[in-house]
Amino acid sequence: MSVTAKTPPQTFHVKSFGCQMNVYDGERMAELMAAEGLVGTADADAADLVVLNTCHIREKATEKVYSDIGRLRKRARERGADAPMIAVAGCVAQAEGEEIVRRAKVDVVVGPQSYHNLPELVARAASGEAALDTNMPLASKFAHLPARRRVGASAFLTVQEGCDKFCTYCVVPYTRGAEVSRPYAAILDEARALVDAGAREITLLGQNVNAWSDDDGRGLHDLIVALDRLPGLARIRYTTSHPNDMAQGLIEAHRDVASLMPFLHLPVQAGSDRVLRAMNRAHTVDGYLRLLDRVRAVRPDIALSGDFIVGFPGETEAEFAETLRLVDRVGYAQAFSFKYSPRPGTPAADLAAAVPAEVMDERLQRLQAALNRDQAAFNAASVGRRCTLLIERRGKLPGQWLGKSPWLQSVHLVGDHAIGDLVEVTLAAAGPNSLTGAVAVRDAA
Numbered sequence: 001m002s003v004t005a006k007t008p009p010q011t012f013h014v015k016s017f018g019c020q021m022n023v024y025d026g027e028r029m030a031e032l033m034a035a036e037g038l039v040g041t042a043d044a045d046a047a048d049l050v051v052l053n054t055c056h057i058r059e060k061a062t063e064k065v066y067s068d069i070g071r072l073r074k075r076a077r078e079r080g081a082d083a084p085m086i087a088v089a090g091c092v093a094q095a096e097g098e099e100i101v102r103r104a105k106v107d108v109v110v111g112p113q114s115y116h117n118l119p120e121l122v123a124r125a126a127s128g129e130a131a132l133d134t135n136m137p138l139a140s141k142f143a144h145l146p147a148r149r150r151v152g153a154s155a156f157l158t159v160q161e162g163c164d165k166f167c168t169y170c171v172v173p174y175t176r177g178a179e180v181s182r183p184y185a186a187i188l189d190e191a192r193a194l195v196d197a198g199a200r201e202i203t204l205l206g207q208n209v210n211a212w213s214d215d216d217g218r219g220l221h222d223l224i225v226a227l228d229r230l231p232g233l234a235r236i237r238y239t240t241s242h243p244n245d246m247a248q249g250l251i252e253a254h255r256d257v258a259s260l261m262p263f264l265h266l267p268v269q270a271g272s273d274r275v276l277r278a279m280n281r282a283h284t285v286d287g288y289l290r291l292l293d294r295v296r297a298v299r300p301d302i303a304l305s306g307d308f309i310v311g312f313p314g315e316t317e318a319e320f321a322e323t324l325r326l327v328d329r330v331g332y333a334q335a336f337s338f339k340y341s342p343r344p345g346t347p348a349a350d351l352a353a354a355v356p357a358e359v360m361d362e363r364l365q366r367l368q369a370a371l372n373r374d375q376a377a378f379n380a381a382s383v384g385r386r387c388t389l390l391i392e393r394r395g396k397l398p399g400q401w402l403g404k405s406p407w408l409q410s411v412h413l414v415g416d417h418a419i420g421d422l423v424e425v426t427l428a429a430a431g432p433n434s435l436t437g438a439v440a441v442r443d444a445a
């Protein structure tokens with residue numbers, strides 16, 4: 001760790017990689033630094049302090065940290081400026097803290113459960129002291145964070161963190177720790193603050209968000225019902241869910257709670273029971289399909305999304321074909337798919353029978369072709385539907401706005417609107433990744 005004192009930073013920039021929870025954490029770290037009087041910059045090169053909020057999920061994500069650090073320092077050298085103070089936060093910090101300090105000599109390392117200490121760590125680094133904190137304290141970081149500032153029309157709110165599922169390929173149980181649910185009252189307080197700060201939609205976040213529970217026996221659906229009553233909040237979403245935590249109450253909330261959007265991200269990873277067992281997913285393909293049937297029974301228009309891994313060790317061509325068959329049966333509105341990446345310290349990393357890289361490439365291409373086909377079909381089938389759009393930002397063209405449909409589709413709309421508006425539209429033209437909306441005309445009486 002550096003031993004020379006540095007000038008304390010006055011400006012900062014936070015760059016988040018990885019999942020939505022990292023986006024949320026990045027916002028909270030920015031609020032922390034702003035509360036300390038530092039000024040945020042839109043450009044990383046203009047900041048005295050750069051916080052890299054990292055993701056460890058696949059090897060590529062992890063390597064990005066090191067290339068980013070190199071790039072930041074090189075650009076500072078080229079400008080003849082001092083290198084910025086660099087703080088590595090997030091899941092790589094948790095997993096490889098000491099190694100980052102050794103390999104990249106960064107100033108601060110802070111894990112996902114201790115980032116409330118960021119200001120103190122920055123001060124320590126400025127005075128030339130070691131500044132590494134990857135503790136997972138029992139007391140929650142949330143109690144030490146400042147109030148929410150202005151947010152966009154759609155905001156994230158972490159309600160549950162960590163994972164006890166231990167899928168054999170996954171680092172999250174190690175980087176985020178054990179499953180913890182935030183208290184009901186604290187969540188409702190933060191939701192109110194987000195609405196006051198401009199949010200019309202809140203997405204509840206958790207690594208297993210549908211495992212949220214409290215000591216009074218409440219489950220995620222109780223939280224959703226309470227949020228539905230919050231004045232000013234028009235839409236509720238939640239992500240990511242695990243098939244085994246999908247309670248009947250939550251399924252029924254998709255029928256009973258008007259502000260709960262008809263969208264469910266429910267990762268399945270693979271379409272073969274043998275592969276699911278090897279992944280320790282603790283559910284079968286059939287169990288997953290029956291669950292989706294129950295959800296569709298109460299909410300027939302629900303848009304489904306998923307995550308897939310191709311090339312898990314030992315995956316045969318026939319097993320991969322079962323994944324394609326599952327995709328055909330479900331008809332996802334959108335989905336994410338990845339090549340398996342062995343992660344140090346996970347059980348699957350020790351498995352022999354690695355699938356060759358070119359086979360993984362080819363399987364990913366076939367899977368993505370099927371998923372793209374289904375996404376395009378879902379969008380095409382939406383044309384003519386009437387729905388509400390939440391306007392989230394300006395589009396690229398003058399007078400154009402970008403909003404989200406209830407089914408999480410990106411929709412372009414032209415007209416006199418503003419961020420946060422809820423506009424009744426008819427979905428017109430559909431492309432593979434977005435649609436066009438037209439303001440709905442009231443039926444002539």
Ligand code: SAH
Nearest residue numbers: 169170207240267307308309338339340341
């Ligand atoms: N909490 C989320 C998962 C977060 S990781 C959940 O359980 O749904 C997001 C996705 O990354 C996972 O669903 C999985 O599809 C993928 N993933 C996780 N570990 C991976 C690995 N080692 N290689 C490739 N993809 C992986």
Ligand code: SF4
Nearest residue numbers: 163165166167170172
């Ligand atoms: Fe990772 Fe599995 Fe936990 Fe999701 S459920 S975070 S994939 S271990």
Ligand code: F3S
Nearest residue numbers: 018019055056057091
């Ligand atoms: Fe990545 Fe950590 Fe999220 S590993 S996906 S940033 S929980």
